[in-house]
Amino acid sequence: MSGQMITDARVLALIEAYGADPDMFPEAERAAAKARMADNPARFATALSEAQALDGLFSDIPHVSPSPALRETLIASAPKPRSARSSRWKLPVWIPAGALASLTVGLFAGMSVAQPVTTQDEQAEAAVYAALGFDTYTLELEEEVMQ
Structure with missing residues (x-):
């Protein structure tokens, strides 16, 4: 974070994370946080007092x-x-x-069960042959007539 600009929310987050002592803040944000806290001390008073109380509890631990x-x-x-x-x-x-x-068996099973996919080209070709009279139904009828 830039040392020049810091938001109130970020200063509050720093107080919550590092305590009431600004010298414990990350070095990159320390100067900006100190300046922001000096500009508006009332804004951070509650957070600082809570952090000081918690810091006191931590310092009492032997x-x-x-x-x-x-x-x-x-x-x-x-x-x-x-x-x-x-x-x-x-x-x-x-x-x-x-x-x-197991991979080989799965691939073999998938390949043997897979249905052939008809494309639009195959469907169009079948329609053209049917329109011209070359579909399988017509061929079957012609075979019956010839017999």
């Missing part, structure tokens, strides 16, 4: 640092990074073979 033994135990129990050779994901041979077989 800082807890784990014992060195606990820290070492946690680090030791963390998953170890894998080597580049063992990190490759290997599938059993039957999984890709089964997937390929």
Whole structure:
């Protein structure tokens, strides 16, 4: 966001996210937010007082640092990074073979069940032949007459 322009809504969002201290705001927006808050302090007073109360609650929480033994135990129990050779994901041979077989069967079934599509050209051709007397019905009648 530009350091020159900042909206009231953005300043309120910064107060809600980072607390009442403008020095905790992102550096790119800090100067613009401070200027906006100085221009209209009444607009941000409620949000600042709520953020200060929450900041006070957070500051009352004692800082807890784990014992060195606990820290070492946690680090030791963390998953170890894998080597580049063992990190490759290997599938059993039957999984890709089964997937390929099911794909082949599906394609074969789809191709054998699919109905031929008649295009407009084929329909027009059939209409022309029928109009000229060359359709199959006419040919069947001619065969009966000849017999």
